[in-house]
Amino acid sequence: MKKFWALAFGALAWMGIAKSVEAAGHKTVSHAAIAATSRASRAADSAASTNAALSRDQIVHVLNRLSFGPRPGDIERVQAMGIWRYVGEQLNPELIADPLANLRTPALDASRRNPIDVLADYNKERSDAKNKGPNFTNMVIRGPRIKSQSQEFFRSLNKQYVTAKLQRAIDSPRQLQEVMTEFWYQHFNVCINKDVDRVWVGPYEDQAIRPYALGRFRDLLGATCHHPAMLYYLDNWQNTAPNSKGAKGNQKGLNENYARELMELHTLGVDGGYTQKDVIELARILTGLGYAPNPAALTDGKLQPVGQYGATFAATRHDFGDKVLLGRRFSGTGESEVEQALDMLARQPATAHQVCYKMAQYFVADQPSPALVERMAAVFRNSDGDIKKVVTAMIQSPEFWTAGSQNSKYKTPFRYVVSSVRAVGLEPQDYSPLIDMLNQQGQPTYAYLTPDGYKNTKEAWLNADSLLKRINFATALGMGTLKGNSYNPPEYRRLGATIAGSYFSPQTVTTIAAQPEELRSALLLGSPEFMFY
Numbered sequence: 135m136k137k138f139w140a141l142a143f144g145a146l147a148w149m150g151i152a153k154s155v156e157a158a159g160h161k162t163v164s165h166a167a168i169a170a171t172s173r174a175s176r177a178a179d180s181a182a183s184t185n186a187a188l189s190r191d192q193i194v195h196v197l198n199r200l201s202f203g204p205r206p207g208d209i210e211r212v213q214a215m216g217i218w219r220y221v222g223e224q225l226n227p228e229l230i231a232d233p234l235a236n237l238r239t240p241a242l243d244a245s246r247r248n249p250i251d252v253l254a255d256y257n258k259e260r261s262d263a264k265n266k267g268p269n270f271t272n273m274v275i276r277g278p279r280i281k282s283q284s285q286e287f288f289r290s291l292n293k294q295y296v297t298a299k300l301q302r303a304i305d306s307p308r309q310l311q312e313v314m315t316e317f318w319y320q321h322f323n324v325c326i327n328k329d330v331d332r333v334w335v336g337p338y339e340d341q342a343i344r345p346y347a348l349g350r351f352r353d354l355l356g357a358t359c360h361h362p363a364m365l366y367y368l369d370n371w372q373n374t375a376p377n378s379k380g381a382k383g384n385q386k387g388l389n390e391n392y393a394r395e396l397m398e399l400h401t402l403g404v405d406g407g408y409t410q411k412d413v414i415e416l417a418r419i420l421t422g423l424g425y426a427p428n429p430a431a432l433t434d435g436k437l438q439p440v441g442q443y444g445a446t447f448a449a450t451r452h453d454f455g456d457k458v459l460l461g462r463r464f465s466g467t468g469e470s471e472v473e474q475a476l477d478m479l480a481r482q483p484a485t486a487h488q489v490c491y492k493m494a495q496y497f498v499a500d501q502p503s504p505a506l507v508e509r510m511a512a513v514f515r516n517s518d519g520d521i522k523k524v525v526t527a528m529i530q531s532p533e534f535w536t537a538g539s540q541n542s543k544y545k546t547p548f549r550y551v552v553s554s555v556r557a558v559g560l561e562p563q564d565y566s567p568l569i570d571m572l573n574q575q576g577q578p579t580y581a582y583l584t585p586d587g588y589k590n591t592k593e594a595w596l597n598a599d600s601l602l603k604r605i606n607f608a609t610a611l612g613m614g615t616l617k618g619n620s621y622n623p624p625e626y627r628r629l630g631a632t633i634a635g636s637y638f639s640p641q642t643v644t645t646i647a648a649q650p651e652e653l654r655s656a657l658l659l660g661s662p663e664f665m666f667y
Contacts, residue, residue: 198541203667209634239298250428254428305561315344325580328366334366350520423440454468491507498531499542548577558624612655612660646661
């Protein structure tokens with residue numbers, strides 16, 4: 135009972151602090167226990183870092199932005215290796231040994247499967263559900279049975295995909311690649327709640343985004359364009375020249391959905407200089423680009439395979455007339471038109487600006503400096519969309535390092551959950567409470583309905599109800615009572631050392647000091663300052 139009232143008092147105290155949460159991370163003072171750790175490490179900073187001016191706070195800043203937050207020992211490891219060596223290592227994930235790369239679990243294996251094979255399993259599941267048991271003629275009885283079995287199939291696969299994503303975000307040493315994978319998934323969003331995409335979002339992220347997250351933008355653009363998940367989500371699989379030989383069934387006419395979002399969201403931006411006529415012309419270029427309905431369709435000669443994950447081109451549904459897109463004429467040659475259009479869109483100055491603005495917003499500030507965005511865009515243009523070079527230019531910019539940018543970004547629910555688990559050093563045995571927390575916070579994984587993806591700004595996520603749910607999660611995690619997971623509660627001073635460099639206001643320090651020792655780790659994870667990164 136005493137513990138219950140202590141928790142209640144702590145939660146009420148935080149609700150008072152929440153009113154000043156917007157000031158967290160700015161002009162504040164360090165908690166004494168954490169400050170002692172910081173002072174003891176400054177000599178190591180000078181000796182181990184290639185830039186002696188980099189403080190412990192700045193090392194935490196790098197870990198917060200280039201990873202999903204420090205784990206126990208990360209600060210000391212970066213101090214020992216030097217901050218720029220760490221940055222260089224993260225920029226080249228292929229050089230980092232990743233124990234997850236060859237780890238076989240049901241969740242990871244599910245996300246690695248070929249989409250057409252997964253589709254075949256889904257179709258078999260539906261067929262089995264229809265044929266199982268007595269041959270009911272009453273569809274009122276039979277219909278729910280089929281629906282229930284299909285829903286269970288979806289739920290199981292959905293949980294595997296989300297578990298695999300969380301496992302990579304928490305455990306992968308290739309942290310920058312995972313941070314960039316999350317960024318690009320929201321940029322090229324596909325929603326799991328659209329029929330067949332329920333079985334495809336995991337492979338989509340693993341096949342079309344993660345491998346290209348620090349590569350060339352054009353390759354990433356092409357990979358998303360040629361993945362069945364995107365082609366289904368934005369309806370291009372239906373996009374057909376109206377008078378073509380293949381115009382039949384639900385593939386009878388032009389569908390502009392993907393063409394519009396390809397320009398508005400993926401490349402040029404809403405103010406990128408295109409018109410409705412350009413949308414129509416791009417849709418014509420994209421006619422016939424779809425996916426194989428089953429593995430046999432890839433080899434029957436009627437469909438031309440495109441890429442390695444089941445995308446196809448149907449010449450019988452393509453518009454072979456000439457088109458004019460953004461002032462450039464395209465001859466009706468077939469699938470090569472798609473490649474030419476992607477080449478052109480990837481190299482437009484408007485694309486460089488939009489991509490770099492969103493990247494600067496994600497890594498630096500909700501309202502990034504126009505000068506920073508333009509410098510990044512210049513690197514994007516001059517390097518033919520080399521993402522690694524753009525990220526490098528951003529990290530080397532003064533805007534990235536300014537005190538005003540440190541601990542200034544408000545964590546999305548996904549980042550909050552992952553950074554909390556990483557800070558504690560937990561290796562989850564059951565991911566269900568993490569998944570439940572994301573659902574309660576309004577960020578169910580892969581489930582943003584519209585193509586623009588989840589936002590990453592404070593305005594999108596800061597509200598009283600969300601804060602209370604975060605405090606409840608912090609309480610369970612910090613006290614060692616997270617459902618389904620057996621572990622020792624994190625020791626307060628060790629946890630403080632892990633996230634040292636974050637700043638804590640006098641009110642936060644006072645509130646934590648007034649609570650029993652066993653509550654302090656939970657309060658640290660639920661503090662207003664830890665809501666930022």
